[in-house]
Amino acid sequence: MLQEITSTDTGCLTINVGPQHPSTHGVLHLVITLSGETILRVDPHLGYIHRSIEKMCESLSYRQFIYVTSRMDYLSSHINNHGCALCVEQALQIEVPPRAQVIRVLMDELTRMASHVLWWGAMAMDVGAITPFFHAFRERELINEIMEETCGARLTMNYMVPGGVMFDLHPNFQKRVKDFIPFFKSKLDEYDELLTHNIIFKQRTQHIGVLSREDAISYGVTGPTARASGWACDVRKRVPYECYDRLRFEEVVEQAGDCYARYLVRMGEMRQSLSLVEQLIDNIPQGDFQAKTKAVLKLPKGEFYSRVETARGEFGVYIVSEGGTTPYRIKFRSPGFSNLSALDHMARGHKIGDLVAIMGSLDLVIPDIDR
Amino acid sequence: MWSIEQIIGALNQWLQHTLGNVGAAIAAYILLGIFVILFFSVLGLVLVYMERKVSAWMQVRLGPNRVGPKGLLQTLADTLKLMSKEGLTPAGADRFLFNLAPVLMIVVSMLLLAPVAFARNVQIWDLNIGVLYVSAISSVSVLAVLIAGWSSNNKYSLLGAMRSGAQIVSYELSAGFAILTVAVLSGSLQVSQIIESQQTGWWIFRGHLPVWVATVVYLIAVTAETNRAPFDLAEAESELTAGFHTEYSGMKFALFFLAEYANVFIASAIGATLFLGGWMPLHIGNWEAFNRVMDWIPSSIWFLAKTFFLIFVIMWFRWTFPRLRIDQLLELEWKYLLPIGLVNLILATAIAVLGWHF
Amino acid sequence: MTLRNYLRNIFQGLRSLWTGMRRTGYYFVHHKEIITQQYPDEPPRLAERFRGEVVMPHNESNEHRCTGCTACELACPNGTIKIITKYEVTPEGKKKKALDQFIYHLELCTLCNLCIVACPTDAIKMSQAFEHSVLDRRELIKILNKPGSRLMDGVE
């Protein structure tokens, strides 16, 4: 017999989007309440890949805990590691050699580009265009190969160590990056042809999921998502770390706050990252790639907080130290978690198709949310 | 030079000779049935392979290249895989309707094959309201989609089916107007006569602006009617996982899959018939030598070439564009395609009445 | 919405769609742009620093450089390495700690490279082998020092 399809007295339909769903990019579980196709409420259920990294870190030494953070936001794992290394360096007052600083920034920006390129493909796939996804992977593969050559890994690099980086740059690095820059520039123009100016894409993203500046701040939304709402919140500009204060780059800010604005901000950031890499690639100072540090790191008693700008927003590392070799408590302020919290606010009143576009434009990475 | 027309004629004669009139008619129907089933199978294999290659090349990939030479047997392998898979029926599904839907879908596609003219004088049923018949029968497929979505007892399926209902019913109109444009110009609804009217030149060359517009409108409308991207809202992979056929597996899924490609083929075939002259070869004015060469190419090749060109265009749409949203889809229909189609029809009527076409 | 705007919208929309179609059409006919690597046929291009698994190089006379100091075991964040030491008697008659078994759990390893960095004698390194799939998990527990191998002379 045909069972009655679940409906409440209000005529609302409750649907599980996820944990396995093509557009949640991982195991995110959203319980959405619909009236027809219109979304009344989005209720995220998290924790499907919660590994309690914060608890794990409490039993790892200050050299060891960095690698775990690659497993949070795996698309900007390098920047996560950077944040952790910065926090330890700040606590121990280690001076990072200039060469290491430049290498770190170069790697950060390459990571940001790789992350945004993948986001571009995934966003296109969310709104139904499949071809851009493959084109995006073509460019991402080149960045990954550059990473692999120097860091030895493609995704979870673990290249940062307190005091610098693990190895020196590979001799081929400069040449390969220089080859990559003009190639990527031409491909960015192709991206514009395929999506940016496409009328269907514009229709799907303009005026969708509008987040005002005040709401963005209140929800603690950071990164490109907040900059699309007109909030200049780039940590690289606010509290420059490493050598960002000596570099010229624009903070891409849009005012509309919709999905298309978020799209434009990320496209702009790819170009900015490219210009940062261009500025640095010929100006890598000679010298050490790592400061001299003790074999066993002991942080002084106290609390330390460092902030970096990942591809998704502000990533904070909060270490509470009791003076031992392991952190007493560690808290990762992951950008995805706060960004996700605004999803309900943004998606209400839109259609299911819009929810997918909004999630795509938020650039959610689920391990980053769950930690 | 033998043609399909002659082969069929010879076959018919031989049948009548051996079986008598009644027997020949029965045998002809049986052969026809076998032909349609075979044709569908081959069509599925060819079109799936084509789609995979087209998408692969557009996506800087190689596409299937492992099974058989150049991967030609890939779709055959896939079919075998689908056949050997278990056909699940979800708990709480309406078993009868659930099993009926894919069959209905494929039957509708098969019915649509009737008025398609494959070559000179090769047509299963040349009824005098051919294009109207296509227009009418093709809307029955929405019933299959609705049944599939409803009987699956799955909310995603239901949403997909509801979307599909709104979509197919609306786009039916625009496709109808586009078809009417040509019907007005050629003065007939019969497929063979429409083709005959393009003896001196295909409508896309002779009909100026109205036919160009009608061609574009027709292509958009049939893309929507066959549930293909960018109008694949009923399936909407990134939103509804697989929409109305989420719960189908094995051969039942294969039938939906096959029906989609069959519908694309038929829509393109009708499009080729209406705008590109069906099996009619390309003739240019008084270039006798050129026209002779064109005539030498068999009419079935002409028909298939035009049809596959249109299929390619529809695939090209799919692998380039993002998907529309349901309200935008309806907006496109009611705010753009329908008014344009109407104005276009009036224009075409004026041209037909005044005899301004070439 | 004036008729002019209406028509302009249509025209601009169609043009933007055509731009995209031209791009995919370009790739459709330019097969030299295809980037597929056919993996088992084409061997993958791996960087020399690629981290596949931890190995312990031995020289021709079956000697390794591991003194069994357990620096790697301590550096490992997730207990991948287990070192079992034994006491050997040197020719001078002294008892000396030496490596008995270097047990490496590939199934736990995250390939973070911290053990390699920690090793004072460069006894272990990363290999580029990446095809690790086996049918039984136990096969991933490896003993890195070869049977009968001993410490290279001159390594302290």
Place this chain on the structure above:
Amino acid sequence: MNEPQTAVDWEAVVAHAPVPVQLISGTPWPELHVEAPNWPDLAQFLRTAPELQLDYLFCLTCVDWKTHLTMVYHLNHSRQERVVVVKSQLDRDQPQIASVAGIWRTAEFHEREVFEMFGVQFLGHPDLRLLILPEGWEGRNPLRKDYEDPVNMIRL
């Protein structure tokens, strides 16, 4: 972001605060210690006081000190760098504090996380349910120091 950064006189802020607050300087960022019942008033003050307007709560967490819990709030201004850390001690057996989800909406999710990880009850929270942990987890708080994971592959 180009407007000049203005320094905040935290001594004066503490003097003006509507509730008793203890200021601790010398740490990287100034810290305000407040009694849990006074927190909502202070939060409102920090958010609305014209010279502060700390509208950006960028980190909210809790630390288990075995004898008590400490709530830690990191606040900042959206344009100026005015970071202040607010801390409040909670009783470990009956941890209770007012929710600030009405002032900073990001607190809604962060408080839910702290609720399940540390068992802190947030009074006046709009929707205090489990967020990360599976349903029926009640009672055990994973990030407290006395929590032992029954499934632990690697013992260090």
